[in-house]
Amino acid sequence: MDPGRHGHELYSHAELYDIAYDWDVTRELQFVLTCMEFYGPGEPARILEPACGTGRNLVCLGHMGLEAVGYDVNLETLAFATRRLAEEGMQERCRALPGDMRDFRLKERFDGAYTAINSFRYLIADAEVRAHLQAVAAMLVTGGVYVVDLSYAMPPRRRPRTIRWSAGRDPVQLQVVWRTREDRQAGLSHETCTLEVESPEPRTIETRHTTRLWQPAEFRQLVEGCGFRLDAIYDAGFQHLPDHPPPHGGLDNLYHVLVKER
Numbered sequence: 001m002d003p004g005r006h007g008h009e010l011y012s013h014a015e016l017y018d019i020a021y022d023w024d025v026t027r028e029l030q031f032v033l034t035c036m037e038f039y040g041p042g043e044p045a046r047i048l049e050p051a052c053g054t055g056r057n058l059v060c061l062g063h064m065g066l067e068a069v070g071y072d073v074n075l076e077t078l079a080f081a082t083r084r085l086a087e088e089g090m091q092e093r094c095r096a097l098p099g100d101m102r103d104f105r106l107k108e109r110f111d112g113a114y115t116a117i118n119s120f121r122y123l124i125a126d127a128e129v130r131a132h133l134q135a136v137a138a139m140l141v142t143g144g145v146y147v148v149d150l151s152y153a154m155p156p157r158r159r160p161r162t163i164r165w166s167a168g169r170d171p172v173q174l175q176v177v178w179r180t181r182e183d184r185q186a187g188l189s190h191e192t193c194t195l196e197v198e199s200p201e202p203r204t205i206e207t208r209h210t211t212r213l214w215q216p217a218e219f220r221q222l223v224e225g226c227g228f229r230l231d232a233i234y235d236a237g238f239q240h241l242p243d244h245p246p247p248h249g250g251l252d253n254l255y256h257v258l259v260k261e262r
């Protein structure tokens with residue numbers, strides 16, 4: 001298997017990942033919950049989070065009074081999430097379970113589901129995407145909403161930019177550099193994330209990620225063949241995007257509102 005398949009090296013350094021991505025998710029989750037209520041059958045109470053990582057969304061949902069179940073393929077990140085949920089006294093309300101987006105199913109039902117920051121793009125083949133969507137649809141109540149935060153391929157002749165930021169949590173200080181190379185022909189995005197840990201012990205951790213490069217039309221087509229309707233797309237500032245012109249990779253964090261049809 002391609003070693004970049006699940007971004008394993010980065011996510012296995014769960015604490016460093018958690019420091020690098022330690023921004024307040026309250027506003028984005030409030031927006032996601034509003035979408036679930038507005039486009040779905042009512043105020044959501046139980047949320048599913050595919051690819052939950054270190055559990056930052058689960059904890060926040062728990063603090064908002066919701067029940068949530070997350071799952072992830074990476075056992076180190078899950079151990080971190082489980083520990084954190086216990087530390088925050090959330091273990092009754094929120095759980096983090098082992099599971100792969102390609103086939104994870106539970107008998108329980110959820111009012112809504114949410115997948116953050118391009119995790120959906122780790123699903124590469126059409127068959128994997130279909131299997132995932134059908135599994136999520138089976139776990140949602142009728143009319144339930146799946147919000148997918150996903151960005152697209154860059155428009156022609158535009159290259160993805162390199163993204164850099166710094167983060168810290170005493171005594172750790174680090175720089176993150178995320179480089180992307182798009183292979184349009186193969187429909188893949190080859191990404192390298194470098195964590196430059198400056199303290200307490202300087203070291204560099206490099207992770208390769210292979211993700212799917214999406215075009216808007218193919219996303220809509222696949223989603224709508226799997227029991228969902230794509231009702232709306234919102235940008236990173238939570239503004240509704242018109243259907244035309246279609247969105248492109250110059251826009252980060254697009255929230256796709258998928259409504260379960262039957």
Ligand SMILES: C[S@@+](CC[C@H](N)C(=O)[O-])C[C@H]1O[C@@H](n2cnc3c(N)ncnc32)[C@H](O)[C@@H]1O
Pocket residue numbers: 005006007011021050051052053054055056057071072073074077099100101102115116117118119122123
């Ligand atoms: C960018 S992180 C997002 C984590 C979390 N949702 C957050 O907002 O911090 C992507 C996560 O996807 C997980 N992942 C990648 N491929 C997966 C798969 N096939 N099934 C389940 N989880 C997967 C990784 O282990 C990682 O935790």
